[in-house]
Amino acid sequence: MHVSQEREFITLIEEHKGIIYKVIRLYVNHDEDERDLMQEILFQAWKSFPRFDGRSKFSTWLYRVALNTVLTFKRRPNLVIPHDNLASLNVSNTEKRSVDDTEALYQAIRGLGDLERMLITLHLDGYENDEIASIIGLTKNHVAVKLHRVKETLMNQLNA
């Protein structure tokens, strides 16, 4: 990589590092895993950067690298309760109400399967279904159907 390209890479990463933090926060539970993944995402982005042709936005490209890395990287298992079991938790209505909405959404998203989490994250971040399809490798139709189901599951859990 040329020096100018290196500088460009560092500037772009600095501008968009929030994307990497976001992906790590949604998928990782342990400090050591967080650092490992941060380094791995930076490494993969660094390795792939010379092929970044600017056809997509850098943020989309970095999102793709970050999500693909996190999905395929060996992580310690999550301590989050799977979403299927959330509904059956014996929590009183008063307690439920006291839980902050954002924390509830965070826990509900983290309780989803890896790919479902990836779909809803991209959707909530404003990506169109065809962009999500191209990032993940599913068809637009599959993305739409799956997203509808994931949203339904999330809403059911959050409104329960």
Place this chain on the structure above:
Amino acid sequence: MDLQKTWNRLEHDKLNKPVLGIISVSKKSKHPVQKLIDLFKITLGFSVVFEMGFIYLLIIMTQPIVKLFLVIMIIVYLFFFFLNLKILKNIQRTFRLDLNLKTTLKQVYDNTQSTLAFQRKSSIFIYPLAATAGFLMGLAAEKDAALMMQKWQVQIILVIAIAVLTPSCYYLARWMEKVSYGKYLNQLHSLIEDFERIEKQSN
């Protein structure tokens, strides 16, 4: 609850918080596919060491029958060296995390699996050759190997050695393959299955 508004708050309050600790762009990757790539490189290294060993033996051995089997082993190892090199380059070329993940994973997984399967199958023919070469070298250390091979007792011992060594080496190699490549391949396979499960559920 409005999902989008809650998400925006979540992003602001929690998700954009920096990762603590010293972060650097490490030159070494701990990614499972990178581990597969490293394993292929180690295999290539071993092939080179074995080739050197065979060439050394070819130089010091004097009996033509032993030389013949050593030449066969050198050719076989050369073939596998170039096969592994080709697959390694293929995996390096297709392993791109900035592209479609499903396609990337499938290409890496299929390439590795098909090479390992080919090596497994072809090894059934190679182990008898290797056993014979070793057997002949043992004979050549004491006597004329070609002459000794004409005795039926020696031929039976060779057949027994092949019959014992071929399956033993085959299963040992399978076990080693499982220990080294297995966990990474299983990880990739379960991810590919997740993609396929989502596609099935959506149909």
